[in-house]
Amino acid sequence: MKRYLFTSESVTEGHPDKLCDLISDAILDECLKQDKNARVAIETFASNNKINIAGQLTTNAIIDVEAIAREIMKDIGYKNEFIDINPENCEIRINITRQSPDIAQGVDIGGAGDQGIMFGYACDETDEYMPFAISMAHKLSKKLTEVRKNGILPYLGSDGKTQVTVEYRGDEPYKIDTILISNQHAPEIEINAIRDDIIQKVIKEVISKKYLDKSTKYYINPTGKFIIGGPLSDTGLTGRKIIVDTYGGYAHHGGGAFSGKDATKVDRSAAYMMRFIAKNIVANGYAKKCEIQVSYGIGIAEPISIYINTFGTNTVSEEEIIDKIKSRFDLTPKGIIDYLGLREPIYTKTTNYGHFGKSKLPWEKIIKL
Secondary structure, X not given: OOXXXXXXXXXXXXXXXXXXXXXXXXXXXXXXXXXXXXXXXXXXXXXXXXXXXXXXXXXXXOXXXXXXXXXXXXXXXXXXXOOOOOOOOOEEEEEEEOOOHHHHHHHOOOXXXXXXXXXXXXXXXXXXXXXXXXXXXXXXXXXHHHHHHOOOOOOEEEEEEXXXXXXXXXOEEEXXXXXXXXXXXXXXXXXXXXXXXXXXXXXXXXXXXXXXOOOOEEEEXXXXXXOOOHHHHOOEEOOOOHHHHOOOXXXXXXXXXXXXXXXXXXXXXXXXXXXXXXXXXXXXXXXXXXXXXXXXXXXXXXXXXXXXXXXOOOOOOHHHHHHXXXXXXXXXXXXXXXXXXXXXXXXXXXXXXXXXXXXXXXXXXXXXX
């Protein structure tokens, strides 16, 4: 029986890259609340006690970009410039222009907002049709935030990372080999207390006992301390956690980031649609695993190519599956936007703990094919 290890990571909402993703998505949502046809492409950069927000907005919405950014930092739980960043006095610089008319002329007629390749993936390893390792890593990251904000482990800081290594046997998850967690904390807390608390109140609350045994290895804050975090310890940038956002490295990635982009940008909308289709191929029993690639050209409405790989798990031919996709779904940018309802302000719900596997998002619904 084939045996191997596979690892995926996740981060908490206080990771500096996720701070930037969330600010960018919050600006997008605020625009869409006022203007469903807003064109948004916003990037955020955070370092030390400074935030830089730049990009393009073409919208009738009237928004206070600085106020949005400061509120996001407060909600995350950042405290002051000596340990992460201070929402009250950090410097915020804004450099936002309108969308280039050269791009707009292609988008206005229904074409894609850029060229590129996008992937969607699904498998039957978990109830949410996600790879097991990234699913567990996200659940651990989310739990770290919950125990911090709910006062169960109030000494934890907002910045954290998780990493889960899974032992596969015969291409099925068999057990968890290693769990690595690093989380910011108050300076007065001893490392042994932190390790015990995280094992008991985070890991064992999230991971089923059947995947843990006495050989499972736990590494909790392996450097010994993690007091300084957020943008003070490391720069943050929108779109730098694309593998965390998708499938934890288990599937291909086209390279385009999601956060801060409205749905005319196929980097985001087409990746959501490919996930929707791949999930329904698996959920409908056509395959146990499914990866779909689609490609677009800027200003061109119809996709240039569609490719599918079911890794030999398909119950009908891949050609038949592609025919079903083409006959059932309108894969133009407008078709995708209309089908999934992507002009709604839903994007801050996607920012943290993965853009896929969350049951309430429109691209996660299961239909009959």
